[in-house]
């Protein structure tokens with residue numbers, strides 16, 4: 001979907017000057033931001049703010065999943081809420097790395113795995 005704010009000047013309500021575009025990071029989440037060069041007022045992109053509130057809702061939840069053995073590997077189910085938020089689908093790449101002695105970090109990649117025909 002086309003984002004009108006990508007091609008339109010956003011004016012500061014108070015100063016009526018075009019706002020500068022940038023980004024901000026809140027709790028590890030990157031949002032597009034608009035900042036007034038005069039009064040320094042800052043706004044976040046409305047769709048990024050909505051996505052950020054979804055992120056916070058998922059981040060505050062703790063999902064307890066059961067570890068299952070399939071062949072020689074262990075598997076967990078990833079809750080649908082997380083998959084939907086991350087916009088990943090079946091056969092997407094996932095990177096796993098040990099974060100410390102107890103935690104595993106998991107990162108989604110948008111690119112799909114291309115499998116050879118067997």
Ligand SMILES: [Zn+2]
Pocket residue numbers: 012013014015016036037038039040041
């Ligand atoms: Zn201003």
